[in-house]
Amino acid sequence: MNQMVVAGEKATLQSVPMLDFGREYAEVREEVLAAIEAVCAGQRFILGPEVARFEQAAADACGVAHAVGCASGTDALWLALAALEIGPGHAVVTTPFSFFATVSSILRAGATPLLADIDEATFNLDPAQVKAVSSTRKVTAVMPVHLYGQCADMDALRSLASTTGLRIVEDAAQAFGATWNGVRAGALGDVAAFSFYPTKNLSAYGDAGMTTTADDALAERMTMLRAHGMRKRYFHDEVGWNSRLDTLQAAVLEVKLRRVDAGNARRREIAAKYDDLFRAAGIVGSSTADGIVLPFTDPRAGHVFHQYVIRTPKRDALKDFLTNQKIGSEIYYPLPLHLQESLKSLGYKLGDFPVSEKAANEVLALPIFPELREDEQETVVAAIRRFYR
Missing domain, CATH: 3.40.640.10 (Type I PLP-dependent aspartate aminotransferase-like (Major domain))
Known part of the structure; x- marks a missing residue:
């Protein structure tokens, strides 16, 4: 298993897919x-x-x-x-x-x-x-x-x-x-x-x-x-x-x-592992001003982590960096619906939904699927730590 790369170490070029249908x-x-x-x-x-x-x-x-x-x-x-x-x-x-x-x-x-x-x-x-x-x-x-x-x-x-x-x-x-x-x-x-x-x-x-x-x-x-x-x-x-x-x-x-409950349980394990790795890397903040913000799970909710989504005001630069490192990521969603060209007739404008607009500028989904390996998660987190350090 790969060790997490710390600041100053040579970057690994192990690729990590956003999703791999072939493994399932x-x-x-x-x-x-x-x-x-x-x-x-x-x-x-x-x-x-x-x-x-x-x-x-x-x-x-x-x-x-x-x-x-x-x-x-x-x-x-x-x-x-x-x-x-x-x-x-x-x-x-x-x-x-x-x-x-x-x-x-x-x-x-x-x-x-x-x-x-x-x-x-x-x-x-x-x-x-x-x-x-x-x-x-x-x-x-x-x-x-x-x-x-x-x-x-x-x-x-x-x-x-x-x-x-x-x-x-x-x-x-x-x-x-x-x-x-x-x-x-x-x-x-x-x-x-x-x-x-x-x-x-x-x-x-x-x-x-x-x-x-x-x-x-x-x-x-x-x-x-x-x-x-x-x-x-x-x-x-x-x-x-x-x-x-x-x-x-x-x-x-x-x-x-017949496999979806086990897959969802595995997604929760992967999400928890990401949380641990990011905290150990020292780049997590309580707000985006302090570092990346990790996904929040309401205690009343049983989250199935269709996506593992972090927040950062440096989202676009981070995504480009990960792409150059051959690490998958995706933005869900880069433009709120009220600002879509085809929905202008709804009568909304920029500034009407500030929380949604801020999220659209900050969210980044990282690789998560039941077959994702721990060493691949370590590669993702190590790359993000290099970006911030």
Whole structure:
């Protein structure tokens, strides 16, 4: 195992990938290929039995009655909103610090996105800001994003919803297996949306998504909407969408679902090791003025570390330095949604959400995946220490 390089020592050029799909594939190859072969042999390529089996297993894993597979995490968000009959004339409060699909799904449903700033420590929606927005506008729903694998403050958001009648749509795209007070993401709101994009903790070999709910009627409606609005074949009750979960992807997900809890536990171990290494390196501060700021985990949350994200005002220079050292890193996300060119019509401007804007200038995700080795973590931390020293 490599020793951590200290100041003055010659830099190691060991490369560290941001993510390595091949390592996981080496472990699941035989099971995945057997599952794919079974689909091909059975010739049920659209909504085959593997889809129903995966949906039931995923629902059980999330602690809900229903899971409805669909074509992507983006479609899952739209299905959730459509099932709640949220559309023109409705407003949904969400975060400006997220992937584009969070807001675009609201627009696709025909509703109006209203943005509220985030909590500086967790990067998730600040319930106080949600309350402030809801007090000035008529709002139908709130869409908290469980960013980086940590659930939003669902105690505060559910309390607000109970007093105002807001529906809660969880954007749990990055949070399969995460918990809040022991309750799994996907069971914390009226309905939730997951993504199984290949980089996710539970990932497909292409695009795939899922919604979850405890509500029988919502589940039935989402099942209908994902198949062109059909309850009976060729009879279309509504104008739905073609967003079925591919049977081949369901087969892959069924295999990988059996490993996701162990993978999440491993991610927590890696995150804890990073914390220890950074503190030992002496470059951690309580604020970005003192050094890098490590990820914060709310004691009520079961973090699954989809990303391990540090903060530093020297983010861009650090990223360039790591790239030159052949170490992967990524920025999630460099431009808040309210400043995106395509969302100018929302009417927001620079300075409207200062916490989100500051985060967008400071966050940097470091390599984290279950197969990441300890010597690779040491290489990452040693490189960052050289940058600061």
